Amino acid sequence: MNNTSCLRTQYDSCLLPIYAPPQPVLVRGQGSRVWDENDKEYVDFGGGIAVLSLGHAPPILTAAISEQAGRxxxxxxxxxxxxxxxxxxxxxxxxxxxxxxxxxxxxxxxxxxxxxxxxxxxxxxxxxxxxxxxxxxxxxxxxxxxxxxxxxxxxxxxxxxxxxxxxxxxxxxxxxxxxxxxxxxxxxxxxxxxxxxxxxxxxxxxxxxxxxxxxxxxxxxxxxxxxxxxxxxxxxxxxxxxxxxxxxxxxxxxxxxxxxxxxxxxxxxxxxxxxxxxxxxxxxxxxxxxxxxxxxxxxLKDDFLEGVKKRENLFCDKLEELNNEFNCFSDIRHKGCLIGIDMAEGWTVKTVVATALDEGLIVITAGQNTLRLAPALNISVEDIDAGFARLRRALQILRI
Ligand SMILES: Cc1ncc(COP(=O)(O)O)c(C=O)c1O
The missing domain is CATH 3.40.640.10 (Type I PLP-dependent aspartate aminotransferase-like (Major domain))
Structure with missing residues:
Protein backbone atom coordinates (compact mmCIF):
# COMPACT_ATOMS: atom_id res chain seq x y z
CA MET A 1 0.00 0.00 0.00
CA ASN A 2 1.16 3.51 -0.82
CA ASN A 3 2.66 5.03 2.32
CA THR A 4 1.18 8.48 1.59
CA SER A 5 -2.38 7.29 1.55
CA CYS A 6 -1.73 5.23 4.68
CA LEU A 7 -0.42 8.17 6.74
CA ARG A 8 -2.98 10.59 5.34
CA THR A 9 -5.76 8.17 6.18
CA GLN A 10 -4.40 7.80 9.67
CA TYR A 11 -4.31 11.60 9.96
CA ASP A 12 -8.00 11.70 9.17
CA SER A 13 -8.83 8.96 11.61
CA CYS A 14 -6.73 9.88 14.64
CA LEU A 15 -6.42 13.67 14.74
CA LEU A 16 -9.18 15.97 15.84
CA PRO A 17 -10.67 17.19 12.55
CA ILE A 18 -10.08 20.90 13.17
CA TYR A 19 -7.91 21.41 10.10
CA ALA A 20 -8.53 20.46 6.49
CA PRO A 21 -5.04 20.04 5.03
CA PRO A 22 -4.36 18.84 1.47
CA GLN A 23 -3.12 15.32 0.74
CA PRO A 24 0.71 15.59 0.82
CA VAL A 25 2.47 14.46 3.97
CA LEU A 26 5.64 16.49 4.41
CA VAL A 27 8.67 14.67 5.71
CA ARG A 28 11.74 16.89 5.31
CA GLY A 29 12.86 20.38 4.35
CA GLN A 30 15.96 22.30 3.45
CA GLY A 31 16.07 26.06 3.03
CA SER A 32 12.93 27.07 1.18
CA ARG A 33 12.28 23.63 -0.29
CA VAL A 34 10.29 20.88 1.34
CA TRP A 35 9.58 17.29 0.29
CA ASP A 36 6.64 14.97 0.81
CA GLU A 37 6.95 11.26 1.46
CA ASN A 38 6.77 10.49 -2.27
CA ASP A 39 9.81 12.72 -2.66
CA LYS A 40 7.84 15.39 -4.51
CA GLU A 41 9.55 18.73 -3.94
CA TYR A 42 7.80 22.03 -3.15
CA VAL A 43 9.04 25.59 -2.98
CA ASP A 44 7.77 27.03 0.29
CA PHE A 45 6.32 30.55 0.08
CA GLY A 46 4.19 29.95 3.20
CA GLY A 47 7.03 29.55 5.69
CA GLY A 48 4.84 27.54 8.07
CA ILE A 49 2.62 30.66 8.42
CA ALA A 50 5.38 33.22 8.94
CA VAL A 51 7.35 30.97 11.29
CA LEU A 52 10.35 29.65 9.37
CA SER A 53 12.43 32.84 9.55
CA LEU A 54 15.58 31.06 8.41
CA GLY A 55 13.92 28.38 6.29
CA HIS A 56 13.79 24.66 6.90
CA ALA A 57 16.55 23.00 8.93
CA PRO A 58 18.94 25.97 9.08
CA PRO A 59 22.26 24.58 10.38
CA ILE A 60 22.70 27.39 12.91
CA LEU A 61 19.35 26.61 14.53
CA THR A 62 19.58 22.84 14.43
CA ALA A 63 23.09 23.02 15.94
CA ALA A 64 21.91 25.30 18.76
CA ILE A 65 18.94 23.03 19.54
CA SER A 66 21.06 19.85 19.45
CA GLU A 67 23.78 21.32 21.65
CA GLN A 68 21.28 22.61 24.19
CA ALA A 69 19.31 19.34 24.17
CA GLY A 70 22.47 17.53 25.25
CA ARG A 71 23.24 20.05 27.98
CA LEU A 300 20.42 40.97 13.83
CA LYS A 301 23.46 40.37 11.61
CA ASP A 302 24.44 43.27 9.34
CA ASP A 303 22.36 43.46 6.16
CA PHE A 304 19.91 40.69 7.14
CA LEU A 305 16.94 43.05 7.51
CA GLU A 306 18.03 44.96 4.38
CA GLY A 307 17.88 41.59 2.65
CA VAL A 308 14.26 41.17 3.76
CA LYS A 309 13.39 44.45 2.04
CA LYS A 310 15.26 43.45 -1.12
CA ARG A 311 13.23 40.25 -1.21
CA GLU A 312 10.05 42.25 -0.66
CA ASN A 313 10.85 44.30 -3.80
CA LEU A 314 11.63 41.17 -5.78
CA PHE A 315 8.36 39.53 -4.76
CA CYS A 316 6.40 42.68 -5.61
CA ASP A 317 8.03 43.04 -9.06
CA LYS A 318 7.26 39.44 -9.87
CA LEU A 319 3.68 39.75 -8.64
CA GLU A 320 3.20 42.81 -10.86
CA GLU A 321 4.54 40.83 -13.83
CA LEU A 322 2.05 38.05 -13.15
CA ASN A 323 -0.75 40.55 -12.78
CA ASN A 324 0.14 42.15 -16.11
CA GLU A 325 -0.10 38.76 -17.75
CA PHE A 326 -3.17 37.33 -15.99
CA ASN A 327 -5.02 40.31 -14.52
CA CYS A 328 -5.57 38.11 -11.50
CA PHE A 329 -4.89 40.44 -8.52
CA SER A 330 -6.97 43.42 -7.41
CA ASP A 331 -4.63 44.62 -4.64
CA ILE A 332 -1.16 43.79 -3.32
CA ARG A 333 -0.27 44.81 0.26
CA HIS A 334 3.14 44.15 1.71
CA LYS A 335 5.42 44.77 4.65
CA GLY A 336 8.75 43.04 4.14
CA CYS A 337 8.24 39.34 3.55
CA LEU A 338 4.59 39.44 4.61
CA ILE A 339 2.52 39.90 1.48
CA GLY A 340 -1.25 39.84 1.00
CA ILE A 341 -2.67 39.66 -2.51
CA ASP A 342 -6.40 40.09 -3.09
CA MET A 343 -7.55 37.91 -5.95
CA ALA A 344 -9.44 39.74 -8.68
CA GLU A 345 -13.06 38.95 -9.44
CA GLY A 346 -13.44 35.50 -10.93
CA TRP A 347 -10.36 34.09 -9.19
CA THR A 348 -10.74 32.01 -6.04
CA VAL A 349 -7.81 31.89 -3.66
CA LYS A 350 -8.55 28.31 -2.59
CA THR A 351 -8.20 26.99 -6.14
CA VAL A 352 -5.02 29.01 -6.64
CA VAL A 353 -3.54 27.49 -3.46
CA ALA A 354 -4.56 23.95 -4.47
CA THR A 355 -3.33 24.26 -8.06
CA ALA A 356 -0.05 25.84 -6.93
CA LEU A 357 0.46 22.89 -4.58
CA ASP A 358 -0.05 20.46 -7.47
CA GLU A 359 2.59 22.44 -9.35
CA GLY A 360 5.01 22.22 -6.40
CA LEU A 361 4.51 25.52 -4.60
CA ILE A 362 3.21 26.15 -1.09
CA VAL A 363 1.24 29.39 -0.73
CA ILE A 364 -1.33 30.20 1.95
CA THR A 365 -4.45 32.31 2.43
CA ALA A 366 -5.62 35.14 4.68
CA GLY A 367 -8.76 37.22 5.02
CA GLN A 368 -11.57 36.63 2.50
CA ASN A 369 -10.05 36.01 -0.91
CA THR A 370 -6.44 36.90 -0.18
CA LEU A 371 -3.35 34.97 -1.10
CA ARG A 372 -0.67 35.29 1.57
CA LEU A 373 3.08 34.87 1.11
CA ALA A 374 5.27 34.62 4.21
CA PRO A 375 8.44 32.91 3.00
CA ALA A 376 11.70 32.41 4.86
CA LEU A 377 13.35 35.79 5.38
CA ASN A 378 16.51 34.44 3.74
CA ILE A 379 14.85 32.76 0.74
CA SER A 380 17.26 32.64 -2.21
CA VAL A 381 16.67 34.38 -5.53
CA GLU A 382 16.78 30.97 -7.18
CA ASP A 383 13.96 29.69 -4.95
CA ILE A 384 11.93 32.86 -5.56
CA ASP A 385 12.32 32.37 -9.32
CA ALA A 386 11.40 28.70 -9.08
CA GLY A 387 8.34 29.49 -6.94
CA PHE A 388 7.11 32.14 -9.33
CA ALA A 389 7.55 29.83 -12.33
CA ARG A 390 5.28 27.37 -10.51
CA LEU A 391 2.77 30.04 -9.54
CA ARG A 392 2.67 31.16 -13.16
CA ARG A 393 1.93 27.60 -14.31
CA ALA A 394 -0.88 27.38 -11.75
CA LEU A 395 -2.39 30.65 -12.97
CA GLN A 396 -2.08 29.47 -16.57
CA ILE A 397 -4.05 26.34 -15.71
CA LEU A 398 -6.73 28.45 -13.99
CA ARG A 399 -6.77 31.28 -16.54
CA ILE A 400 -10.29 32.53 -17.07
C1 LIG B 1 -1.20 38.33 15.10
C2 LIG B 1 -1.35 36.98 15.74
N1 LIG B 1 -1.59 36.90 17.05
C3 LIG B 1 -1.72 35.74 17.69
C4 LIG B 1 -1.64 34.54 16.99
C5 LIG B 1 -1.78 33.25 17.72
O1 LIG B 1 -0.56 32.59 17.76
P1 LIG B 1 -0.48 31.03 18.14
O2 LIG B 1 -1.14 30.29 17.02
O3 LIG B 1 0.98 30.75 18.27
O4 LIG B 1 -1.22 30.86 19.42
C6 LIG B 1 -1.41 34.58 15.62
C7 LIG B 1 -1.35 33.34 14.84
O5 LIG B 1 -1.58 33.31 13.66
C8 LIG B 1 -1.26 35.82 14.97
O6 LIG B 1 -1.04 35.91 13.66
Missing amino acids: LLHTSNLHVNDAAVHLAQKLVEETFAARSFLCNSGAEANEAAIKLARHHGCSIQSEKYHVLAFENSFHGRVGMAMAATGQQKIRNGFGPLTPGMRFAPFNDLAATAAMMDDDVCGIIVEPVQGEGGVVPAANGFLAGLRDLADRHKALLIFDEIQSGAGRTGHLYNYMETHVTPDVLTTAKGLGGGFPVAAMLVSEAAAAGFPVGAHGSTYGGNPLAARAALAVLGEI
Whole structure:
Protein backbone atom coordinates (compact mmCIF):
# COMPACT_ATOMS: atom_id res chain seq x y z
CA MET A 1 0.00 0.00 0.00
CA ASN A 2 1.16 3.51 -0.82
CA ASN A 3 2.66 5.03 2.32
CA THR A 4 1.18 8.48 1.59
CA SER A 5 -2.38 7.29 1.55
CA CYS A 6 -1.73 5.23 4.68
CA LEU A 7 -0.42 8.17 6.74
CA ARG A 8 -2.98 10.59 5.34
CA THR A 9 -5.76 8.17 6.18
CA GLN A 10 -4.40 7.80 9.67
CA TYR A 11 -4.31 11.60 9.96
CA ASP A 12 -8.00 11.70 9.17
CA SER A 13 -8.83 8.96 11.61
CA CYS A 14 -6.73 9.88 14.64
CA LEU A 15 -6.42 13.67 14.74
CA LEU A 16 -9.18 15.97 15.84
CA PRO A 17 -10.67 17.19 12.55
CA ILE A 18 -10.08 20.90 13.17
CA TYR A 19 -7.91 21.41 10.10
CA ALA A 20 -8.53 20.46 6.49
CA PRO A 21 -5.04 20.04 5.03
CA PRO A 22 -4.36 18.84 1.47
CA GLN A 23 -3.12 15.32 0.74
CA PRO A 24 0.71 15.59 0.82
CA VAL A 25 2.47 14.46 3.97
CA LEU A 26 5.64 16.49 4.41
CA VAL A 27 8.67 14.67 5.71
CA ARG A 28 11.74 16.89 5.31
CA GLY A 29 12.86 20.38 4.35
CA GLN A 30 15.96 22.30 3.45
CA GLY A 31 16.07 26.06 3.03
CA SER A 32 12.93 27.07 1.18
CA ARG A 33 12.28 23.63 -0.29
CA VAL A 34 10.29 20.88 1.34
CA TRP A 35 9.58 17.29 0.29
CA ASP A 36 6.64 14.97 0.81
CA GLU A 37 6.95 11.26 1.46
CA ASN A 38 6.77 10.49 -2.27
CA ASP A 39 9.81 12.72 -2.66
CA LYS A 40 7.84 15.39 -4.51
CA GLU A 41 9.55 18.73 -3.94
CA TYR A 42 7.80 22.03 -3.15
CA VAL A 43 9.04 25.59 -2.98
CA ASP A 44 7.77 27.03 0.29
CA PHE A 45 6.32 30.55 0.08
CA GLY A 46 4.19 29.95 3.20
CA GLY A 47 7.03 29.55 5.69
CA GLY A 48 4.84 27.54 8.07
CA ILE A 49 2.62 30.66 8.42
CA ALA A 50 5.38 33.22 8.94
CA VAL A 51 7.35 30.97 11.29
CA LEU A 52 10.35 29.65 9.37
CA SER A 53 12.43 32.84 9.55
CA LEU A 54 15.58 31.06 8.41
CA GLY A 55 13.92 28.38 6.29
CA HIS A 56 13.79 24.66 6.90
CA ALA A 57 16.55 23.00 8.93
CA PRO A 58 18.94 25.97 9.08
CA PRO A 59 22.26 24.58 10.38
CA ILE A 60 22.70 27.39 12.91
CA LEU A 61 19.35 26.61 14.53
CA THR A 62 19.58 22.84 14.43
CA ALA A 63 23.09 23.02 15.94
CA ALA A 64 21.91 25.30 18.76
CA ILE A 65 18.94 23.03 19.54
CA SER A 66 21.06 19.85 19.45
CA GLU A 67 23.78 21.32 21.65
CA GLN A 68 21.28 22.61 24.19
CA ALA A 69 19.31 19.34 24.17
CA GLY A 70 22.47 17.53 25.25
CA ARG A 71 23.24 20.05 27.98
CA LEU A 72 20.06 21.18 29.75
CA LEU A 73 16.58 20.41 28.47
CA HIS A 74 14.30 21.78 31.15
CA THR A 75 14.40 23.28 34.60
CA SER A 76 10.94 24.85 35.24
CA ASN A 77 10.70 28.34 36.67
CA LEU A 78 11.42 27.09 40.15
CA HIS A 79 15.05 27.55 39.09
CA VAL A 80 16.91 29.93 36.82
CA ASN A 81 18.49 28.67 33.60
CA ASP A 82 21.19 30.52 31.69
CA ALA A 83 19.57 30.39 28.23
CA ALA A 84 16.36 32.06 29.42
CA VAL A 85 18.32 34.90 31.00
CA HIS A 86 20.36 35.40 27.82
CA LEU A 87 17.19 35.51 25.70
CA ALA A 88 15.36 37.93 28.01
CA GLN A 89 18.48 40.12 28.11
CA LYS A 90 18.73 40.12 24.31
CA LEU A 91 15.06 41.06 23.88
CA VAL A 92 15.46 43.89 26.36
CA GLU A 93 18.66 45.16 24.73
CA GLU A 94 17.16 45.23 21.25
CA THR A 95 13.72 46.71 21.99
CA PHE A 96 11.85 49.28 24.08
CA ALA A 97 11.21 46.69 26.76
CA ALA A 98 12.66 46.59 30.25
CA ARG A 99 11.40 43.10 31.01
CA SER A 100 10.07 40.05 29.25
CA PHE A 101 7.87 37.09 30.07
CA LEU A 102 8.84 33.96 28.14
CA CYS A 103 6.21 31.49 27.02
CA ASN A 104 5.32 29.04 24.27
CA SER A 105 2.80 30.35 21.76
CA GLY A 106 1.25 33.51 20.41
CA ALA A 107 -2.04 33.01 22.17
CA GLU A 108 -0.23 32.43 25.45
CA ALA A 109 1.74 35.67 25.03
CA ASN A 110 -1.47 37.60 24.29
CA GLU A 111 -3.18 35.96 27.24
CA ALA A 112 -0.37 37.28 29.42
CA ALA A 113 -0.61 40.74 27.85
CA ILE A 114 -4.35 41.03 28.43
CA LYS A 115 -3.93 39.69 31.95
CA LEU A 116 -1.24 42.30 32.61
CA ALA A 117 -3.47 45.08 31.23
CA ARG A 118 -6.43 43.97 33.34
CA HIS A 119 -4.26 43.78 36.42
CA HIS A 120 -2.99 47.27 35.67
CA GLY A 121 -6.55 48.60 35.14
CA CYS A 122 -8.08 46.91 38.17
CA SER A 123 -5.36 48.37 40.35
CA ILE A 124 -6.60 51.85 39.29
CA GLN A 125 -10.33 51.11 39.66
CA SER A 126 -12.38 47.91 39.73
CA GLU A 127 -14.33 48.61 36.50
CA LYS A 128 -11.22 49.33 34.46
CA TYR A 129 -10.97 45.89 32.86
CA HIS A 130 -12.30 46.52 29.33
CA VAL A 131 -10.08 45.81 26.34
CA LEU A 132 -10.34 47.68 23.08
CA ALA A 133 -9.55 45.45 20.12
CA PHE A 134 -10.21 45.70 16.39
CA GLU A 135 -12.52 44.21 13.82
CA ASN A 136 -10.82 41.60 11.65
CA SER A 137 -8.03 41.12 14.18
CA PHE A 138 -6.61 37.78 15.22
CA HIS A 139 -5.04 37.21 18.63
CA GLY A 140 -5.37 33.48 19.24
CA ARG A 141 -7.71 30.58 19.80
CA VAL A 142 -8.01 30.40 23.56
CA GLY A 143 -9.39 32.36 26.47
CA MET A 144 -9.00 36.11 26.48
CA ALA A 145 -6.96 36.13 23.25
CA MET A 146 -9.90 34.50 21.48
CA ALA A 147 -12.36 36.84 23.16
CA ALA A 148 -10.28 39.79 21.88
CA THR A 149 -10.24 38.44 18.32
CA GLY A 150 -12.46 40.56 16.07
CA GLN A 151 -13.83 37.75 13.90
CA GLN A 152 -17.16 36.10 14.68
CA LYS A 153 -16.13 32.82 13.04
CA ILE A 154 -13.38 32.43 15.65
CA ARG A 155 -15.50 33.53 18.64
CA ASN A 156 -18.86 31.88 17.98
CA GLY A 157 -20.05 28.57 19.35
CA PHE A 158 -18.40 28.42 22.75
CA GLY A 159 -20.93 30.03 25.03
CA PRO A 160 -20.05 33.17 26.95
CA LEU A 161 -16.54 34.47 26.33
CA THR A 162 -14.49 36.66 28.67
CA PRO A 163 -16.56 39.84 29.05
CA GLY A 164 -15.26 43.35 28.55
CA MET A 165 -14.06 43.23 24.93
CA ARG A 166 -14.91 46.06 22.50
CA PHE A 167 -14.20 46.08 18.79
CA ALA A 168 -13.49 49.22 16.82
CA PRO A 169 -13.01 49.40 13.05
CA PHE A 170 -9.31 48.99 12.22
CA ASN A 171 -7.68 52.14 10.85
CA ASP A 172 -10.63 54.35 11.85
CA LEU A 173 -9.25 56.59 14.58
CA ALA A 174 -12.40 58.67 15.07
CA ALA A 175 -14.56 55.56 15.59
CA THR A 176 -11.92 54.12 17.94
CA ALA A 177 -11.79 57.33 19.98
CA ALA A 178 -15.56 57.22 20.31
CA MET A 179 -15.34 53.78 21.93
CA MET A 180 -12.51 54.70 24.29
CA ASP A 181 -13.20 55.51 27.90
CA ASP A 182 -11.58 55.43 31.34
CA ASP A 183 -12.92 51.91 31.88
CA VAL A 184 -10.54 50.59 29.21
CA CYS A 185 -7.37 49.01 30.62
CA GLY A 186 -5.70 48.14 27.32
CA ILE A 187 -5.79 48.55 23.56
CA ILE A 188 -4.57 45.50 21.64
CA VAL A 189 -3.68 45.93 17.98
CA GLU A 190 -1.69 44.21 15.26
CA PRO A 191 0.48 46.85 13.53
CA VAL A 192 -0.06 44.73 10.45
CA GLN A 193 -3.22 42.62 10.57
CA GLY A 194 -2.00 39.22 9.40
CA GLU A 195 -4.84 36.70 9.39
CA GLY A 196 -7.20 39.55 8.53
CA GLY A 197 -5.56 39.82 5.10
CA VAL A 198 -2.15 41.52 5.59
CA VAL A 199 -3.49 45.00 6.27
CA PRO A 200 -0.94 47.48 7.65
CA ALA A 201 -2.01 50.21 10.07
CA ALA A 202 -2.70 53.45 8.22
CA ASN A 203 -0.40 56.43 8.71
CA GLY A 204 -1.05 58.06 12.05
CA PHE A 205 -3.37 55.30 13.32
CA LEU A 206 -0.93 53.78 15.81
CA ALA A 207 0.19 57.23 16.99
CA GLY A 208 -3.48 58.05 17.58
CA LEU A 209 -3.89 54.86 19.62
CA ARG A 210 -0.80 55.78 21.64
CA ASP A 211 -2.40 59.11 22.44
CA LEU A 212 -5.76 57.54 23.37
CA ALA A 213 -4.07 54.98 25.62
CA ASP A 214 -2.10 57.71 27.40
CA ARG A 215 -5.11 59.93 27.89
CA HIS A 216 -7.12 57.09 29.45
CA LYS A 217 -4.27 55.44 31.40
CA ALA A 218 -4.58 52.26 29.37
CA LEU A 219 -1.74 50.03 28.16
CA LEU A 220 -1.02 49.94 24.43
CA ILE A 221 -0.35 46.35 23.37
CA PHE A 222 1.15 45.59 19.96
CA ASP A 223 0.54 42.03 18.84
CA GLU A 224 3.61 41.44 16.66
CA ILE A 225 3.24 37.69 16.66
CA GLN A 226 3.06 37.66 12.87
CA SER A 227 4.74 40.97 12.01
CA GLY A 228 7.67 40.58 14.42
CA ALA A 229 11.09 38.94 14.47
CA GLY A 230 12.29 40.60 11.28
CA ARG A 231 9.28 39.71 9.11
CA THR A 232 8.59 43.29 7.99
CA GLY A 233 12.24 44.21 7.45
CA HIS A 234 12.53 45.63 10.96
CA LEU A 235 13.23 43.59 14.06
CA TYR A 236 9.73 44.65 15.15
CA ASN A 237 7.36 46.69 13.04
CA TYR A 238 6.82 49.31 15.76
CA MET A 239 10.38 50.42 14.99
CA GLU A 240 9.28 51.53 11.54
CA THR A 241 6.18 53.31 12.86
CA HIS A 242 8.11 55.16 15.60
CA VAL A 243 5.23 54.44 17.97
CA THR A 244 6.33 52.60 21.08
CA PRO A 245 3.87 50.31 22.85
CA ASP A 246 3.80 49.48 26.55
CA VAL A 247 3.57 45.78 25.80
CA LEU A 248 4.53 43.76 22.72
CA THR A 249 3.84 40.11 22.03
CA THR A 250 6.12 38.03 19.79
CA ALA A 251 6.07 34.37 18.74
CA LYS A 252 6.01 32.60 15.34
CA GLY A 253 9.26 33.67 13.62
CA LEU A 254 11.06 34.18 16.94
CA GLY A 255 11.83 30.47 17.20
CA GLY A 256 12.19 29.87 13.47
CA GLY A 257 10.12 26.69 13.87
CA PHE A 258 10.72 25.99 17.54
CA PRO A 259 7.70 26.91 19.72
CA VAL A 260 8.67 29.97 21.73
CA ALA A 261 7.00 33.29 22.50
CA ALA A 262 7.49 36.33 24.67
CA MET A 263 5.64 39.28 26.09
CA LEU A 264 7.88 42.35 26.18
CA VAL A 265 6.99 45.01 28.73
CA SER A 266 8.13 48.52 29.62
CA GLU A 267 9.31 49.08 33.20
CA ALA A 268 6.19 51.13 34.01
CA ALA A 269 3.80 48.50 32.62
CA ALA A 270 5.61 45.73 34.47
CA ALA A 271 5.31 47.51 37.80
CA GLY A 272 2.74 45.96 40.07
CA PHE A 273 2.65 42.50 38.44
CA PRO A 274 3.77 40.58 41.50
CA VAL A 275 5.20 37.15 42.22
CA GLY A 276 2.49 34.58 41.59
CA ALA A 277 0.46 36.79 39.20
CA HIS A 278 1.28 34.62 36.19
CA GLY A 279 3.36 31.64 35.09
CA SER A 280 3.91 28.80 32.65
CA THR A 281 5.63 25.45 33.18
CA TYR A 282 7.50 25.58 29.88
CA GLY A 283 7.98 29.36 29.78
CA GLY A 284 11.70 30.08 29.52
CA ASN A 285 12.50 26.50 28.63
CA PRO A 286 16.24 26.41 27.81
CA LEU A 287 15.77 24.61 24.49
CA ALA A 288 13.25 27.19 23.30
CA ALA A 289 15.38 30.05 24.56
CA ARG A 290 18.46 28.77 22.73
CA ALA A 291 16.45 28.40 19.53
CA ALA A 292 15.21 32.00 19.79
CA LEU A 293 18.72 33.25 20.54
CA ALA A 294 20.05 31.50 17.43
CA VAL A 295 17.31 33.05 15.28
CA LEU A 296 17.79 36.54 16.73
CA GLY A 297 21.55 36.20 16.23
CA GLU A 298 20.96 35.73 12.49
CA ILE A 299 18.26 38.38 12.10
CA LEU A 300 20.42 40.97 13.83
CA LYS A 301 23.46 40.37 11.61
CA ASP A 302 24.44 43.27 9.34
CA ASP A 303 22.36 43.46 6.16
CA PHE A 304 19.91 40.69 7.14
CA LEU A 305 16.94 43.05 7.51
CA GLU A 306 18.03 44.96 4.38
CA GLY A 307 17.88 41.59 2.65
CA VAL A 308 14.26 41.17 3.76
CA LYS A 309 13.39 44.45 2.04
CA LYS A 310 15.26 43.45 -1.12
CA ARG A 311 13.23 40.25 -1.21
CA GLU A 312 10.05 42.25 -0.66
CA ASN A 313 10.85 44.30 -3.80
CA LEU A 314 11.63 41.17 -5.78
CA PHE A 315 8.36 39.53 -4.76
CA CYS A 316 6.40 42.68 -5.61
CA ASP A 317 8.03 43.04 -9.06
CA LYS A 318 7.26 39.44 -9.87
CA LEU A 319 3.68 39.75 -8.64
CA GLU A 320 3.20 42.81 -10.86
CA GLU A 321 4.54 40.83 -13.83
CA LEU A 322 2.05 38.05 -13.15
CA ASN A 323 -0.75 40.55 -12.78
CA ASN A 324 0.14 42.15 -16.11
CA GLU A 325 -0.10 38.76 -17.75
CA PHE A 326 -3.17 37.33 -15.99
CA ASN A 327 -5.02 40.31 -14.52
CA CYS A 328 -5.57 38.11 -11.50
CA PHE A 329 -4.89 40.44 -8.52
CA SER A 330 -6.97 43.42 -7.41
CA ASP A 331 -4.63 44.62 -4.64
CA ILE A 332 -1.16 43.79 -3.32
CA ARG A 333 -0.27 44.81 0.26
CA HIS A 334 3.14 44.15 1.71
CA LYS A 335 5.42 44.77 4.65
CA GLY A 336 8.75 43.04 4.14
CA CYS A 337 8.24 39.34 3.55
CA LEU A 338 4.59 39.44 4.61
CA ILE A 339 2.52 39.90 1.48
CA GLY A 340 -1.25 39.84 1.00
CA ILE A 341 -2.67 39.66 -2.51
CA ASP A 342 -6.40 40.09 -3.09
CA MET A 343 -7.55 37.91 -5.95
CA ALA A 344 -9.44 39.74 -8.68
CA GLU A 345 -13.06 38.95 -9.44
CA GLY A 346 -13.44 35.50 -10.93
CA TRP A 347 -10.36 34.09 -9.19
CA THR A 348 -10.74 32.01 -6.04
CA VAL A 349 -7.81 31.89 -3.66
CA LYS A 350 -8.55 28.31 -2.59
CA THR A 351 -8.20 26.99 -6.14
CA VAL A 352 -5.02 29.01 -6.64
CA VAL A 353 -3.54 27.49 -3.46
CA ALA A 354 -4.56 23.95 -4.47
CA THR A 355 -3.33 24.26 -8.06
CA ALA A 356 -0.05 25.84 -6.93
CA LEU A 357 0.46 22.89 -4.58
CA ASP A 358 -0.05 20.46 -7.47
CA GLU A 359 2.59 22.44 -9.35
CA GLY A 360 5.01 22.22 -6.40
CA LEU A 361 4.51 25.52 -4.60
CA ILE A 362 3.21 26.15 -1.09
CA VAL A 363 1.24 29.39 -0.73
CA ILE A 364 -1.33 30.20 1.95
CA THR A 365 -4.45 32.31 2.43
CA ALA A 366 -5.62 35.14 4.68
CA GLY A 367 -8.76 37.22 5.02
CA GLN A 368 -11.57 36.63 2.50
CA ASN A 369 -10.05 36.01 -0.91
CA THR A 370 -6.44 36.90 -0.18
CA LEU A 371 -3.35 34.97 -1.10
CA ARG A 372 -0.67 35.29 1.57
CA LEU A 373 3.08 34.87 1.11
CA ALA A 374 5.27 34.62 4.21
CA PRO A 375 8.44 32.91 3.00
CA ALA A 376 11.70 32.41 4.86
CA LEU A 377 13.35 35.79 5.38
CA ASN A 378 16.51 34.44 3.74
CA ILE A 379 14.85 32.76 0.74
CA SER A 380 17.26 32.64 -2.21
CA VAL A 381 16.67 34.38 -5.53
CA GLU A 382 16.78 30.97 -7.18
CA ASP A 383 13.96 29.69 -4.95
CA ILE A 384 11.93 32.86 -5.56
CA ASP A 385 12.32 32.37 -9.32
CA ALA A 386 11.40 28.70 -9.08
CA GLY A 387 8.34 29.49 -6.94
CA PHE A 388 7.11 32.14 -9.33
CA ALA A 389 7.55 29.83 -12.33
CA ARG A 390 5.28 27.37 -10.51
CA LEU A 391 2.77 30.04 -9.54
CA ARG A 392 2.67 31.16 -13.16
CA ARG A 393 1.93 27.60 -14.31
CA ALA A 394 -0.88 27.38 -11.75
CA LEU A 395 -2.39 30.65 -12.97
CA GLN A 396 -2.08 29.47 -16.57
CA ILE A 397 -4.05 26.34 -15.71
CA LEU A 398 -6.73 28.45 -13.99
CA ARG A 399 -6.77 31.28 -16.54
CA ILE A 400 -10.29 32.53 -17.07
C1 LIG B 1 -1.20 38.33 15.10
C2 LIG B 1 -1.35 36.98 15.74
N1 LIG B 1 -1.59 36.90 17.05
C3 LIG B 1 -1.72 35.74 17.69
C4 LIG B 1 -1.64 34.54 16.99
C5 LIG B 1 -1.78 33.25 17.72
O1 LIG B 1 -0.56 32.59 17.76
P1 LIG B 1 -0.48 31.03 18.14
O2 LIG B 1 -1.14 30.29 17.02
O3 LIG B 1 0.98 30.75 18.27
O4 LIG B 1 -1.22 30.86 19.42
C6 LIG B 1 -1.41 34.58 15.62
C7 LIG B 1 -1.35 33.34 14.84
O5 LIG B 1 -1.58 33.31 13.66
C8 LIG B 1 -1.26 35.82 14.97
O6 LIG B 1 -1.04 35.91 13.66
